[in-house]
Amino acid sequence: MTGELNQGLELTFFWWAFVAFSVSSLLYVVYFGVAKKALAVGASVGMGIGLVLHTLAMVTRAIESHHLPLTNMFEYISVFAWFATCLYFVFMKIYKQHILGAFITYVVFMLMVAGSLLPKDVQTQLVPALQSYWLQIHVSMACFGEAAFLVAFAANIMYFLKKWLPASSKFAARLPEAAALDRITYKAISVGYPLFTVGALFAGAIWAEQAWGTFWSWDPKEVGSIIVWFVYSAYLHARFVKGWTGTRAALLSAAGFICTLLTFFANLVLGGLHAYG
Amino acid sequence: MIKKIWNAVGSVQVVVPLLIALTLASLAGIIVPQGLEPEQYHRAMGAIRSSIVLRLGFDHVFSAWWFYGLLGVLALNVVACSATRQLRSLRSASATRFLRSGKDAESMKFSTSWTSVATPDAIVRAGTSAMRKRLFASASRLDGGTAQVAARTRSFKEIGSLLFHTSILFFFVGGIVGMISGVSYMLDLEEGVAQPIQGEAALIRCDWFKLEQTQRGEIADYKSKLVVLSADSAPLASKVIEVNHPLSWNGYHFYQSSYGESAVRFGRATIRVYGKGMDMGGTTVDLPMDSAVTIPGTAVTVAITKFVCDFVIDVQSREVTTRSSKPNNPAIQVRVSSSDTGVTEKWIFKNYPDVHQKDDDAYQVTFVNYLPCYYTGIKMSKNPGEPFIWLGFACMTIGIMLVFYFPHRRFWVCVEPAAAGSSRIVLAGASSQPQSSLHDEGERIAADLKHALNEGAAS
Numbered sequence: 199m200t201g202e203l204n205q206g207l208e209l210t211f212f213w214w215a216f217v218a219f220s221v222s223s224l225l226y227v228v229y230f231g232v233a234k235k236a237l238a239v240g241a242s243v244g245m246g247i248g249l250v251l252h253t254l255a256m257v258t259r260a261i262e263s264h265h266l267p268l269t270n271m272f273e274y275i276s277v278f279a280w281f282a283t284c285l286y287f288v289f290m291k292i293y294k295q296h297i298l299g300a301f302i303t304y305v306v307f308m309l310m311v312a313g314s315l316l317p318k319d320v321q322t323q324l325v326p327a328l329q330s331y332w333l334q335i336h337v338s339m340a341c342f343g344e345a346a347f348l349v350a351f352a353a354n355i356m357y358f359l360k361k362w363l364p365a366s367s368k369f370a371a372r373l374p375e376a377a378a379l380d381r382i383t384y385k386a387i388s389v390g391y392p393l394f395t396v397g398a399l400f401a402g403a404i405w406a407e408q409a410w411g412t413f414w415s416w417d418p419k420e421v422g423s424i425i426v427w428f429v430y431s432a433y434l435h436a437r438f439v440k441g442w443t444g445t446r447a448a449l450l451s452a453a454g455f456i457c458t459l460l461t462f463f464a465n466l467v468l469g470g471l472h473a474y475g
Numbered sequence: 476m477i478k479k480i481w482n483a484v485g486s487v488q489v490v491v492p493l494l495i496a497l498t499l500a501s502l503a504g505i506i507v508p509q510g511l512e513p514e515q516y517h518r519a520m521g522a523i524r525s526s527i528v529l530r531l532g533f534d535h536v537f538s539a540w541w542f543y544g545l546l547g548v549l550a551l552n553v554v555a556c557s558a559t560r561q562l563r564s565l566r567s568a569s570a571t572r573f574l575r576s577g578k579d580a581e582s583m584k585f586s587t588s589w590t591s592v593a594t595p596d597a598i599v600r601a602g603t604s605a606m607r608k609r610l611f612a613s614a615s616r617l618d619g620g621t622a623q624v625a626a627r628t629r630s631f632k633e634i635g636s637l638l639f640h641t642s643i644l645f646f647f648v649g650g651i652v653g654m655i656s657g658v659s660y661m662l663d664l665e666e667g668v669a670q671p672i673q674g675e676a677a678l679i680r681c682d683w684f685k686l687e688q689t690q691r692g693e694i695a696d697y698k699s700k701l702v703v704l705s706a707d708s709a710p711l712a713s714k715v716i717e718v719n720h721p722l723s724w725n726g727y728h729f730y731q732s733s734y735g736e737s738a739v740r741f742g743r744a745t746i747r748v749y750g751k752g753m754d755m756g757g758t759t760v761d762l763p764m765d766s767a768v769t770i771p772g773t774a775v776t777v778a779i780t781k782f783v784c785d786f787v788i789d790v791q792s793r794e795v796t797t798r799s800s801k802p803n804n805p806a807i808q809v810r811v812s813s814s815d816t817g818v819t820e821k822w823i824f825k826n827y828p829d830v831h832q833k834d835d836d837a838y839q840v841t842f843v844n845y846l847p848c849y850y851t852g853i854k855m856s857k858n859p860g861e862p863f864i865w866l867g868f869a870c871m872t873i874g875i876m877l878v879f880y881f882p883h884r885r886f887w888v889c890v891e892p893a894a895a896g897s898s899r900i901v902l903a904g905a906s907s908q909p910q911s912s913l914h915d916e917g918e919r920i921a922a923d924l925k926h927a928l929n930e931g932a933a934s
Binding site: 325412 | 494537689
C-alpha cells in the first residue's frame with residue numbers, strides 16, 4: 199500500500215517537474231524574442247521549482263525501491279537531467295548569462311521528454327550484479343560527469359551560433375562573446391573530465407573486477423566510455439599543449455558529447471554486460 | 476636525427492591523431508559485431524563487405540594486430556612525451572623567473588600597481604612574507620631603488636601531468652603482464668565435488684549452492700560455499716561467495732559467475748518399486764545419487780547409479796549420454812539387487828514410464844520425480860598485472876586532481892623608483908590555466924602587501 203502510494207507520488211512529482219521545466223523552456227523561448235529580463239528570471243524560478251519537484255520525485259522513488267534511482271534507463275536519464283539542472287544553477291551563478299541558462303534548460307527539457315517516454319516501473323529487486331555500493335559511486339559520478347559535458351555542449355552550440363550567424367543578427371549579438379563561451383566549455387569539461395575518468399572508467403573497472411573478475415571486457419558501453427575519454431583527452435591535450443581554442447576546440451568538444459550520447463544509448467542497441475534496462 | 480624522431484613521437488601532433496584513430500577503431504569494434512563465424516558475416520553483410528571486415532580484422536578489433544599497434548604507438552608517445560616535454564616542463568616550472576621590468580609585469584594576465592613610501596627592502600620583505608604565507612617558492616633581488624620578488628606555486632600541476640602520463644604506462648604494463656602470465660577460466664562445480672586448480676597443487680570444492688528467490692520468483696541472489704583444499708584435502712581457505720564478493724586465495728580470485736542444474740547428477744530422486752513382498756501400489760523410495768536403499772520388509776536393495784537429464788544413446792557404442800543440459804528426457808539407471816533374482820540394471824525414463832518395463836520382470840521401477848543438483852559457475856582468475864592496474868588508477872586519479880585543481884601560478888612584486896623618494900609597486904600574476912581565481916588571488920596578495928606596508932588606503 200505504502201509502495202503504491204509512493205509510486206503514485208513519485209510519478210506525480212516527476213510530471214510536475216516536467217511541467218515546470220516545460221514552462222521554463224517556453225519562457226526562455228519568449229525571452230529570446232523580446233529580451234525582457236523578467237522572463238529569464240521567471241524561467242530560472244521555474245527551473246528552481248522543477249529541481250525541487252524532481253528531487254522529491256527521486257527521493258520518493260528511492261524510498262519505494264530501497265536503492266538510489268540509478269538502475270535503469272528512465273532512472274539514469276532522470277538523474278542525468280537532475281545533475282544538469284544543478285549545474286544550470288552553478289553556471290548561472292558564476293557566469294550570470296541567462297542565454298547559457300536557456301540552452302541548458304532546453305537540453306534538460308529534452309532529457310525529461312526522453313525520460314517520460316521510457317518505462318517507469320520501480321524495480322525493487324536488483325539483479326545480483328547491481329547489489330553493490332559501487333553502483334552508487336560509479337553511476338552517480340559518471341552521470342555527473344556527463345551532465346558537465348552537456349553544459350559544455352550547450353556552450354558549444356552557442357559558440358557555433360555566435361560564429362555562424364551574421365554579425366548583424368540581433369540574436370547573435372545577445373549571445374556571450376565567443377571567447378567567453380570557449381572558457382565556459384573548458385570550465386565544464388574540467389569539471390566533467392575528472393568525474394568521468396574516476397567515476398565512469400575507474401570505479402566501473404574496479405566494480406567490474408569485483409563482479410565479473412576482469413577490469414575490462416570490451417563491452418559496448420565500456421568501449422563507448424573509452425571513446426568519450428579519448429575525445430575529451432584529445433581536446434584537453436590540444437588545448438593545454440597546442441593552445442587550441444575557438445572552432446577547432448569547440449568541434450572536438452561537441453564530438454565528445456555526441457560520443458557521450460552514443461555511449462548512453464549503446465546498451466539499448468548493442469546489448470552487452472551493461473544491458474540492465 | 477634520433478632525437479628529432481623521439482621528439483616527434485612524443486609530440487601532441489602525434490597524440491591527437493592517435494587518439495582520434497583509436498576512437499574510430501573502437502567505434503568500428505562496437506558497430507561491427509565481434510567474434511562471429513565467417514559465414515555469419517557473409518550472411519549478414521554479403522560477400523564483399525564481409526570479406527573486407529574479415530581481411531581487416533574488424534571481426535576482432537580489440538585483439539587485431541593493428542589495434543595493438545595503435546596502443547603500442549600510444550605507449551611510445553607517452554614515454555617520449557614524459558621523457559622530453561614533461562620533464563622539461565617540470566624543470567621549467569621549478570625554476571624561479573625574474574621579470575626584466577615593471578613593464579613586463581604589466582603585460583601579465585593579472586597586474587595591479589600602486590605607489591608606496593616604504594623602502595624597497597621593506598617591500599621585498601613584505602612581498603616575500605605574503606608569498607610564503609601561501610606556500611609559494613620565492614626568491615628576491617634588490618638593486619638600489621629597484622627590487623623584485625619572484626614567486627611560484629610548487630610544481631604540483633607538472634607532477635600531476637607526469638603522474639597522469641605514467642599511469643597510462645602502468646595500465647599498459649598491467650595489461651601485458653596479465654595477458655602473458657594471467658590465468659582466467661570458467662569452472663562448473665557441482666555441490667560436494669572438488670576440482671583441481673590450474674597450476675596449483677590444490678583443489679576447489681563447492682560445499683553447497685543456494686539460489687534465493689523473491690516471492691514473485693525474481694532471482695534475489697545466488698551463493699556458493701567454496702573451500703580451497705590442499706592436495707591432502709586440508710582446507711586452506713573458505714568463503715560463502717556471491718556476485719561482487721569473490722574468494723581470494725594465493726593470488727587467485729574465485730567469482731560467483733553463473734549457476735545451473737547438473738545434466739548428469741541429481742540431488743534426490745523419488746522412485747516407486749513394484750514386486751514380490753510389496754504393496755500392490757508399490758513402495759515409494761526417496762534416495763540420493765550413488766547410495767543404495769533396502770526396501771523395508773524385503774531383501775531388495777535399490778540404487779540409482781546414473782542420471783542424464785536428456786537421454787540419448789550411441790547406437791554403436793551403446794554409451795548413454797545427455798543430448799543437452801535441459802531436462803527434456805530425464806532418465807536414471809537403477810540397479811535392483813535381491814537374493815532370489817540377483818542383480819539387474821536398467822534405464823528408467825521419467826516421461827516414458829512404460830519403456831523397458833516387462834511384465835515378467837520380478838521387480839518393476841518407475842521414476843517419479845527428482846530434485847536437481849545445482850552446479851555453481853565459478854570464474855577463476857589470477858592476474859599478476861593487477862598491482863600495476865591499481866597503481867595506474869592511483870597515479871591517474873592523483874594526477875588529474877593535481878592538473879585540474881592545482882594550476883601553476885607565478886606572481887611577481889616589482890619595485891621601481893617613483894617621484895619624491897617613493898616606490899612604484901607592480902604586482903603581476905600568470906597562470907597555466909584560464910581561471911578567474913588568478914585575479915582573486917592576486918587581489919588578496921595585494922591586500923596582504925598593503926596591509927603589511929600599512930597602506931590599506933593606498934592606490
